[in-house]
Amino acid sequence: MQPVFESVEEIIIVKSARVPVPISGQGDAAALARQFDVALMSAGFKASSDLLRAVGAMKPDEAATLVDTTLTAVRRSVGDHVRHNAYFTSFPHDVPDTVEFWLSCLRKAMEDRQFARSDANPRRSGVLNLLALPSYGRYQHSYEEMLAEHEKFEPGLTDRLTVLHAGDPVAAEADRLLRRLAASTVPLNDEDRAALLHLARHRYDSSADGDGLVIGEVPMRDTLATLNRVRVENLTPPAVTTVTDVLRLACALSDGDPTLAEPTRLRSFPRPWRRLLLEALDDVVRDDERKLSDVARHRERWKRLGERLHAGQYPQWPHAARVFAVARGTEPAPDTLTARVERVFATSDTTRVLDTLAIAPGMLVRAVDRLLRAAASEADRAAIIAAVERALPDVAGRVALSLREHLTNRQEGSSAPRLFVNRSGRPWSTPDARRRLDADTIAALIRLCDDEVRRRLPQHQRIVVDPDMLRVALPLSGRMKAGGMGTLPRGSRIAVDGDTVRFFTHWREAQHTTDYDLSCEMLDAALTTTGQSSWTSLNGKGFRHSGDITEAPDGASEFIDVNLAEVRAAVLVPQVNRYSGEGFEDAAEAFTGFMVRTPSQKGLPFEPATVRTKSDLAGHGNVSLPMLFQKSDDGWECIWLHLNLRGEPNFNTVEGNSATTSRLVQSVLARRYLNVADLLAIHETGGTPVERRRPLATDDAALLIGLETPEGRMGGCTVVTPANLTDLVPA
Template structure:
């Protein structure tokens, strides 16, 4: 309801920025108040949501005049809670109160009023109540139909990582892509409970997926991570969701960064950090170390009024490290959000391109760099046990220092973040393909079928029937069930 009011005032429906509510016509005010009253009447516990946005609710109340409409007492209660005249514990407060009294089953029933919250709390509830696990899962099963598909898939991905051995690192990333890692000290889940929850989630997701006749899948898309939360991913060419993996077949790799300052002299520094199998033994290429056995830096540029680029060339055959982490540091001046424009990318090259600074057909990824932080970690290159290299998308940032960021100064933090995402298992397109109820599934071999099909790949191939349904990274989120 608050988002709707913001939309009616041409404000920020994400609620990240304050909205200045406009005067609304009487019919609109009545409609909003009647709807608020209906929400509270149907579920009085919803009043607990008000305190989290107390100030916007108070400002909205000044525009809606709820005192003029006593026939909608529920709406008046909303603004009374916002003004602090009425107490309404939030779902979280009621949930924690039940847990504090060791009533885990009761806590699950409270959380069922906000099904998404219940599913995000299942790991904790199952660990706290070994004797009440069936009751907790029964409650979850009763409301699973009201949980969004993204939450269901997120919990399913969570279970993938709970099955891993203890002592691993947990990665937390906010909507800006700023990452934090912590040791995973949680005890393991009961195998029986985890198995039942996994089956419950897969069954619900399967039921929500569209039915398809013939499904054709490009093998290169199978390891693309599902876009469960892509807010921190930059726009650009060949950009995949965080956790996606793609093979790197050529030996010559070129990274590049481009930026153009807006008002102040700005120095971006392109660097590459190389780490050993245990995330140690750091080696780097940067403006402080322009050349190693494996590669070389194009040189430091410290001002970009008309735009500037830096490059790093790497010969993967000569790299002894297990992890290659390209990094863009703001050394001085404007950050990624303040500059006129900036992007990072990489090219795969062969001997014929030697000496050419840029050739469009060799570009495999180019991503816009945006955000308030001062260090960007777009992706990492991983050496497999077979010696082949793969790229894994990170879309992570470090806050960094206000000035003078250098790769050698943040190598420890970078290594910790890297461990968190490299060891994390992500839910990929492969999982949805396995759940889709396709009449026939075939892998793309370059020959377009003569009839309409459902196609999933990195891009739409030439010659595909015009009536085919196509999913690529640009619209992959459409495949995620509602």
């Protein structure tokens, strides 16, 4: 499922919590502004005083359009744009025992004459198939009938209330957001990349001088591919510096993955596009034929691209033709740096390895652990430290921070399994068989990383931070975070402040009957499974399941209520299992999340004001683990995972994933993720005062870090929220 945005205005509202306000004549829409605020609060949002004044001063018809656009955007962001029905109409009350429920479905089926005569009758087939029972897995009531079963929702003091602020006109807001996304120092996730594409097309369409997308430096190659896609769509030459840039661009033009992490089915390109791609490729190779060495990394993709571009038809670009000759093996390619490094590593000569890596600072920094493990003497370790000191000024800020995070985990000498996660969120773990590293060497390298990061950090008179943000992990890669509302980078920890947490998932099938199962595995403090809530366990101590839905032509929802005081578990791992039908990527719509409720609030199974996060289901796995909940002495906290297990092609269940889930949870909990508090500690050692308090208030000449932008005029302060957390990572 690809992220879809209905308008540029929606992107701006969702990504920046700012509502674009057009410049218009004076009007009187004060009554509509008050109604707007009430409607927003029902969805867990609130208009700032500036926004209310701006709406109230608009012409009524213009105000009505703005109100409609804003409400649509915020409701979609929390999942309130669909009707969330529940199998059991009075959920979380009156949920039956699992076996009792199955027997009731069987009794109803046997009373159905048509079923009794069918081959699905267990008396005839000898097999009981729950999915074949007429009353199992399908709503037995309408949404309106479910509404009648529930009392009115009572707002609570702990309900989420996100403030929306008045923004500039659409063009200015769109340009500001486009520049922020394009300048991101970490890779964007799918949702942000889709927003970037939408904004770039809007920028190109509305550009008066036709200069295209000249927006300054773009640090990330996949981000550049997205912008180049819009250039080529408008027959403007792309900006590329490597042959791989052209390959990424071809994947982007084919609606594929410009990160090259996933295979892309390349399209047949129009002739004008082919000419632009070949000309760009020719320019790159003509300027430096050593860049042909990059072709071998994606040899098969280049062969497929060559079939689409027909380079032989364009003799004016002979250097482009050489790329495909190298891919086919008819022309030798220059030796790659990686190959040279591997040959030198085989000699066990640290000096030669460091000399070879000196021309590639990023590769050297990423190879530090391997270098240290191969070091044979104190002199070798000193040489490595000196080489890293020379390389750090030339690598990206996120690379320096990633090295620091890695060294921190090596410093602690953890015996926990190593966790690897690819760009699609697919995890695997293995016992850590690496030898321990010298503690003094690690400490020296950490000091070098801190010094380099401190040198790059912007200067602030002081920093004010909401304590809830301190344990949010730094986004060293945007691909580590799913799209949605309230999602945070993997490893982030946020306190959960309610009596009951309600997990939810919703999906709508595109073409084929699809069954997803919301489940929750329960672990003790030793991370041993103690129970689970799923379609096979509807009711137990401290939890209730809303019932299994097995098809979703018009959309289906499932819920799990967990009473945090009663449940017999120290760790909760909610998950969505693909049982049958379409994968997460293929469904028309699929998302999950959680709410925090109190028993006195009553209301419907889905109340948007209680939604803490809504996360898109994506990736090519068959089991999604978006987060886990851990009990500590201070209460419960949510820890973000963003993991997609391969699972089985069909019939995935929480029971079948139990061992894998427990092992992955152990790896995540044992890992030390670099967080906001760590970065602020670097600020403080540089002399910047940091104040930890809530609520935040606008102050001049300060950096504010909080869960949302505080109300009031910003003046000269900079505000960082989860929406623009990447701004904390220095370039």
